[in-house]
Ligand SMILES: Nc1ncnc2c1ncn2[C@@H]1O[C@H](COP(=O)(O)OP(=O)(O)O)[C@@H](O)[C@H]1O
């Protein structure tokens with residue numbers, strides 16, 4: 427949402443470091459994200475995009491620095507973690523639907539367990555969400571009976587069922603056959619205009635340019651550029667970003 | 679077996695009822711059989727009941743032990759891992775007969791005064807520990823077979839570790855482990871015969887006694903073998919149906 431009102435910061439990352447053994451995946455990463463903002467995170471493979479996203483809901487614990495989500499500090503305190511995970515939804519490259527549960531149960535599980543919603547209410551809500559992603563007729567199927575694009579739309583509905591304030595997407599279309607990319611992107615586009623805060627790691631530059639309010643370019647574990655899509659795509663400041671863009675434009 | 683796969687609920691029900699009816703009604707055909715079987719019908723029925731009880735008790739306890747030790751083997755806590763490894767190593771590396779004798783002889787010496795374990799209880803404990811060790815490996819393999827992405831998805835949705843285990847990991851790992859667990863259960867029906875060594879009057883013991891009194895081993899052992907075959911078939915059908923029940927969503 428292109429919005430001129432002074433927005434409230436909802437994610438604050440300060441000097442975040444993360445290493446895997448001797449390898450430093452994130453180096454003093456700082457960024458503030460505002461409510462309702464849609465940010466595309468781009469950069470070469472292995473540059474730390476996923477790691478950064480995953481530190482924001484503590485699928486990876488950061489080694490040092492500070493992460494504050496909606497006023498709650500993300501640390502080893504389990505109460506904070508529970509509170510934050512209720513607010514932050516995530517959509518994965520490989521969908522990660524629960525393969526033993528029907529589509530409907532995939533969506534109702536977290537509201538029933540975490541929000542203690544009763545089954546009937548959770549199902550009503552799940553069916554509404556399925557309709558929103560265009561899959562109302564698939565409620566009783568199982569994940570493996572759906573195409574990749576359909577599974578990813580279910581995964582989005584599953585995340586939305588928790589009414590998150592923030593949605594993290596880690597390459598949501600990278601595992602899809604080309605003809606299914608658009609059905610997922612159009613659901614994401616609709617979400618972007620609904621006012622939810624989104625951080626999207628993606629290689630879909632068209633989508634980033636059209637939908638994002640902000641582009642962050644990662645390289646070797648640091649944020650090299652943090653700017654608007656217009657500036658990033660027409661006139662990136664760093665040579666690494668120029669090289670990256672020319673590679674993306676000409677295909678890999 | 680095709681019918682079993684398509685009607686798992688009914689098959690399970692039928693096998694269970696069949697088992698009960700069999701145990702209940704076994705005395706009727708047996709008592710009309712010629713000597714030496716007819717006069718000993720009551721003993722055969724009692725022996726078969728004890729065998730089924732031992733199998734059900736040790737089978738259920740063995741699954742619980744298998745899940746606990748299987749989880750223990752995957753624990754991050756090293757002493758717990760060692761303990762579970764040790765348990766499996768010890769049980770799988772020694773004869774079942776020795777384990778039964780060990781429990782029977784050692785239990786009275788370590789239990790407080792006035793706390794008596796029956797021979798049956800000793801046999802049940804030894805058989806539980808034994809099948810539990812074999813189940814541990816199956817459960818461990820089953821847990822490792824659950825895609826890690828689904829566990830991360832559950833955490834990202836805010837499910838606690840326990841909720842993730844119960845709703846996501848356990849059902850899927852059981853689905854993988856079930857054929858092997860079923861195998862162990864079928865072996866248990868037969869292994870329970872070793873309880874005769876501590877004078878538990880189960881089916882084999884009954885056969886031994888009846889043939890010793892009648893000097894007619896052939897008809898007696900044919901009868902015993904037939905009862906075992908019916909029991910193992912019932913248990914196998916039961917677990918096959920359970921397997922089909924859990925396989926929902928696995929295939930298209
Ligand atoms: N669990 C892990 N263990 C070890 N190294 C990891 C792990 N996760 C990521 N890395 C390493 O961290 C770097 C950044 O990874 P990632 O954040 O996934 O990059 P991107 O998403 O930008 O492609 C890569 O070099 C990767 O090999």
Ligand SMILES: [Mg+2]
Pocket residue numbers: 475476477597
């Ligand atoms: Mg990545």
